[in-house]
Amino acid sequence: MRAVEWMPQNRALRLIDQTRLPGESVTVDCTTVDEVVDAIVRLVVRGAPALGAVGGYGVAVAMAQAEREGWDAARLDGEVRRVRDARPTAVNLAWGADRVIPLMGEGIEAVITESDAIMAEDEAANRELSRLGADWILAHTGRDKVRVLTHCNTGFLATTAWGTALGIVRELHARGVLELVYADETRPLLQGSRLTSWELTHDGIDHVVQVDGAAASTILRGLVDVAIIGADRIARNGDTANKIGSVSVALACADAGIPFVVAAPSSTVDLSTLSGEDIPIELRDGSEVTTLAGVVTAPDGARGFNPAFDVTPSRLISAIVTEQAVVEPDGSSPIDALVATS
Amino acid sequence: MRAVEWMPQNRALRLIDQTRLPGESVTVDCTTVDEVVDAIVRLVVRGAPALGAVGGYGVAVAMAQAEREGWDAARLDGEVRRVRDARPTAVNLAWGADRVIPLMGEGIEAVITESDAIMAEDEAANRELSRLGADWILAHTGRDKVRVLTHCNTGFLATTAWGTALGIVRELHARGVLELVYADETRPLLQGSRLTSWELTHDGIDHVVQVDGAAASTILRGLVDVAIIGADRIARNGDTANKIGSVSVALACADAGIPFVVAAPSSTVDLSTLSGEDIPIELRDGSEVTTLAGVVTAPDGARGFNPAFDVTPSRLISAIVTEQAVVEPDGSSPIDALVATS
Secondary structure (H helix, E strand, O other): OOOEEEEOOOOEEEEEOOOOOOOOOOEEEEOOHHHHHHHHHOOOOOOHHHHHHHHHHHHHHHHHHHHHHOOOHHHHHHHHHHHHOOOOOOHHHHHHHHHHHHHHHHOHHHHHHHHHHHHHHHHHHHHHHHHHHHHHHHHHHOOOOEEEEEOOOOOOOOOOOOOOHHHHHHHHHHOOOEEEEEEEOOOOOOHHHHHHHHHHHHHOOOEEEEOHHHHHHHHHOOOOOEEEEOOOEEEOOOOEEEEOOHHHHHHHHHHHOOOEEEEOOHHHEEOOOOOHHHOOOOEOOOHHHHEEOOEEOOOOOOEEOOEOEEEEOHHHOOEEEOOOOEEOOOOOOOHHHHOOOO | OOOEEEEOOOOEEEEEOOOOOOOOOOEEEEOOHHHHHHHHHOOOOOOHHHHHHHHHHHHHHHHHHHHHHOOOHHHHHHHHHHHHOOOOOOHHHHHHHHHHHHHHHHOHHHHHHHHHHHHHHHHHHHHHHHHHHHHHHHHHHOOOOEEEEEOOOOOOOOOOOOOOHHHHHHHHHHOOOEEEEEEEOOOOOOHHHHHHHHHHHHHOOOEEEEOHHHHHHHHHOOOOOEEEEOOOEEEOOOOEEEEOOHHHHHHHHHHHOOOEEEEOOHHHEEOOOOOHHHOOOOEOOOHHHHEEOOEEOOOOOOEEOOEOEEEEOHHHOOEEEOOOOEEOOOOOOOHHHHOOOO
16 A cells, blocks of 8 residues: 555556545545645645655646647646645655656656656665664664654655655664654644554554644653654755644754654755745645634634744754765764765 | 632532533533532633632532532541542642631631632732733833733633733733734643634634644744743742643743743642642543544544643743742742742
8 A cells, every 4th residue: 555656547646545544545546637736735645755756646647638638738837837836845746746847758658657766766765764763763862662752644654655754663663672652643634643643553553642732741751762753845954844843842852852853765855945944834724723624623713823834943953864864963964965976 | 701600599610611612602500519520620610720719619519519418527528629639730729629628617608708709819810910921021022012822721711700821911902012812722622722712802802823833833933922821830949830732832932032921820839849840740531632522533542642731840931920929930039929928
């Protein structure tokens, strides 16, 4: 089972509908740009690495639709751009689209093959960064069994397979050195309680779900050895955008003196973004805050303020892990060591 | 309209059912100890100052029930203790009960009169601490209009009238110097979005509701001038227990260099508790985390971890305000200046 899959028979992008989990396990097939964009915007598919693959296959969907409906080149370019820019914060979506766009002239099969490569590379990156991250954590916590706090969902649902921060959790579990996971529920859309807990339950990994407001005190009370989160974009100076609530975990880790680790494939590192101030933060509809699962939680007329991401300054990050390297932002290694030197 | 009211006709403790707000505005009349304890445990009534009055009137309910049902003294003592100890963290509940227990020998009317005095004193304290708090904030932010962040509900619903932290907000609004309130929704039970937003909407005070995870970034982005919270117990060294999520707001304020203010009546100061480590933290049922308004938000079998409060160390608190004084824990005034010297 994968969050993102290409269906050659009907030239469809098949996605696990993550808005329906954990109650229902269903997939949706996107065969039009409208469907792809809608799936991205409604978070049927989310997670920076998964969005990288969606950026690639989304271009293929546009090309197939163009062929069926006889679009001219300008129309196709506009529709490809709609896919590429459907969400602003995670750099991977644009990165995935930009990687296949130069191949459009070679035909849809070339675009699909390149998207398949994005998938394969992401999975390999996740597995490698999980090994590097687990090594770093065991070396720096000095514990036989570690208690991990994580925020949002960074597992196979957020990636092409395995996971980033949750990939490290899986690696620690596989090595028999994981004691317990504290999963922040991650309001407003509850990716932690709906998705992370679902993945951990499936894998038989011992965990508890807590409200986001509990993270700081859980850390300050000494119940956690390390916090590990994913990333939607890592700037050249190490500042990292991730799901709203992440910087609050980082502040607590700094105060408690435990490591705060960011895990992502190198495709999430954006050396053209100089610092966190240059990362666009998606402001989503306030109704996501004032309702939950269809239940209205605030009085009539109340306005929700709903930034989807926050920026953790690099000074609060102990280590950033990609498949290429582990960089300690306060140390001597430059951030560009996180990216392959090709 | 008051959150807590004594009904002499039927010797009942009348409470606004805060679990039903903002959808429904209904009251419940408690005429038995079981009903009083159930209302406290289910958070029909909550908020440290309101619980002080409930502690007093709850003893009166027990006495009335004892009279009707012919309890002996030992039974009555046991039932009074059940009211007093129905929740562990807020010191006010036990404080209110302990204040009227010595009067039980004088009869139920003496207990009711003393409980009425608790109500009147709390309202007066709220109004006075609101003035002191507003003065301190305007002096220390140096702004003409202030943008305030608050957590949980500390308004008239949490007190006998007016409010503590929200009383300061009301005072700032009355003075025409309030720009905007950021109200944290306060998971798991959403006292912020359900109750604070309801009170602010009623008073026409401009505000937005945000998820608790957004508080830190809202503060770090410079959108807030001061955070003001209430307290469930203030220890002798200034460490303060308050609704889960409060310490995370304090960490962000410290990092951003803006004031973090605690507001409470002097009845919340417990000089017999030496530090935050000595404050019992209520661990509530995990299902409050894994569900919301009847909607299951986590997979089958997922466990919720649900501490209801956290402790903010005094080093992170800029000022503690009671009706007696404003104390800056890092300054020279001792914490006992917060309590009346009688």
